[in-house]
Amino acid sequence: MWRCALPPLLRYPTVDELGARAAALVARRPRDTRLRRVGTSRAGTPLWLLSIGHGSRQALIVAGPHANEPVGGGTVLRLAERVLADPRLHEGADATWNLLLCLDPDGLRRNEGWLRGPYALGGYFRHFFRPGFLEQPEWLPDGAAAVTLPETRALLDLQDELRPFLQCSLHGVDVGGGFVELTHDLPGLAQRVAHSAARLGIPRELGPYDTLYWPELGPAVYRIPRPRRGDLAAAITEAAVESTWFHPHRHGTVTAVVEAPMWGVAAVEDGARPIDEETVLRMVSHTLRHDTGVLQRLLERIRPHLPAGPETARLLAPVDDYLLVCPGLADTWDPDLEDPVGAHALPPLSTAHLAALRIAGRRLALRTAGLLHQLVTVAGRDPAGALPELDRLIDEWCDDYRDGCGARWIPVARQVEYQARVVLAAFELAGRHAPACSRSGEAGWNAGAAVPIHRE
Known part of the structure; x- marks a missing residue:
């Protein structure tokens, strides 16, 4: 049996390393693998698709x-x-695996300040980048027909070309636990998730902030509701928007959003009924409201001194998003407020839910502080004297994650193995009733010619 010669992953791969490793696989197994460019990012980076196998069913x-x-x-x-080493996963399953190496390579490059390690919460948040909501390629706030991001268009076209029986969107949780979100139920997946998580020491998130109002299909497995119209705040906090998760629904596709944690927190797996729910909610909501005020005042001091230009705009967009949603979330979580404007009543909460809300509130504040830190650093001057205060806040809030929440780093290899096992489980379960579809990258099946990676 063929064994892959890829070196072990002790750290996250960069954009360039992803392409190079995929090209190395194709060079070793040209009959079974194909690498083609399926689009180009806003900055001109190729979007690479690695396809393995020649089966009629597309993943x-x-x-x-x-x-x-x-x-x-x-x-x-x-x-x-794994797929190349086990023919049962492609030949035996009549399947082709289509691996989109990175949907947002431009954004990933902007995270390379922390990507190579050493992995510490302070370093991560000081170098954190995630574009504003409207520039994240999985969202379709105005529908598929109005898409302007080239990364989104490339993914939509790929979905319509392949008509996959399974789509897995690979996500990470900076602090918390692992969980899965599904557009259709996959009976048995919750048990597979539990087994993999236990074997690898990954906490399962039994009450994620993301899925607070979503139906539970099993422990740490949730059903994504059909998209609906909402304002920007609802879109950001509730995924109340069309997305590439549901776009291939018409092809019979099951989408699984697989979340793997970077820093694990044991409390997110505690499904017990809390004994001090109101006290915790009051603390979490008041803390978020206070931190938001501090950050808003810092932004008011910083903004007048920022240079105009795309770099500033790129960093300000997510700051404005976070500061938009934080007050409403604080009101929603506050047990002393009756029927906050525009808020949903909280569902019954477990200890895991309360831990997730505490983590989420702290996450929003830390991301905002980290982006403000970058805005000042990139500007090259700090006339408002904000950097010392931002450094103090980031250190203090990271300490709270470590000491207050018990956040502990999970080695990259274990994160990857956990996520891969969940994908393989979803592949098996979804594949039991999958129809035959198109063949990726093969002549006559609406696939463009493969582009050698060295030409890009």
């Missing part, structure tokens, strides 16, 4: 949809290794 695995979640790049390399 599409999308890495790097969020710029600050690099685990998916490692996972697609791990999956390529």
Whole structure:
């Protein structure tokens, strides 16, 4: 049996390393693998698709949809290794694996300040980047017909070409636990997730902030509701928007959003009924409201001194998004406020939910502080004297993650292995009733010619 010669992943791969490793696989196994360019990013970076096998049933695995979640790049390399080593996963399953190496390579490049390690919360948040909501390529706020981002258009075209029976979108959780979001139920997946998580020491998130109002299909597995219209705040906090997750629904595609944590927190797996729910909610909401005020005042001091230009705009967009949603979330979580304007009543909460809300509030503040830190650093001067205060806040809030929440780093290899195992489980379960579809990258099947990577 062929064994892959890829070196072990001790850290996250960069954009360039992803392309180079995929090209090395194709050079070793040209009959079974194909590498083609399926689009180009806004900055001109190729979007590479690595296809393995020649089966009629298509699986599409999308890495790097969020710029600050690099685990998916490692996972697609791990999956390529596993699939090539086991013919049952392609020949035996009549399947072709289509691995999109990175959907947002421009954003991933902007995270390279922390990507290579050493992995510490302070370093991560000081170098964190994720574009504003409207520039994230999985979202379709105005519908598929109005898409302007080339990365989004490339993914939509690929979905319509392949008509996959399964799409997996590979996401990461900076602090928390692992969970899965599905557009259709896959009975048995929750048990597979539990087994893989236990074997690898990955906490399962039993009450994620992302899925607070979504139906639970099993422990740490949730059903994504059909998209609906909402304002920008609802779109950001509730995914109340069309997305590339649902776009291939008409082809019978099951989409699985697979979340793997970077820093794990044991409390997110505690499904017990809390004994002090109101006290915790009051603390979380008041803390978020206070931190938001501090950050808004810092932004008011910083903004007049920022240079005009695309770099400033790129960093300000997510800052404005976070500061837009924080007050409403604080009001929604506050037990002392009756029927906050535009808020949903909270569902019954477990200890895991409360831990997730605490983590989410702290995450929003830390991301905002990190982006403000970059705005001042990139400007090259600090006339407002904001950097010392931002450094103090980032250090203090990271300490709270470590000491208050018990956040502990999970080695990259374990993050990747966990996510790969969940994808393989979803592949098996979704494939039991999958129809035959198009063949990726083969003549006569609406696929463009492969572009040698060295020409890009």
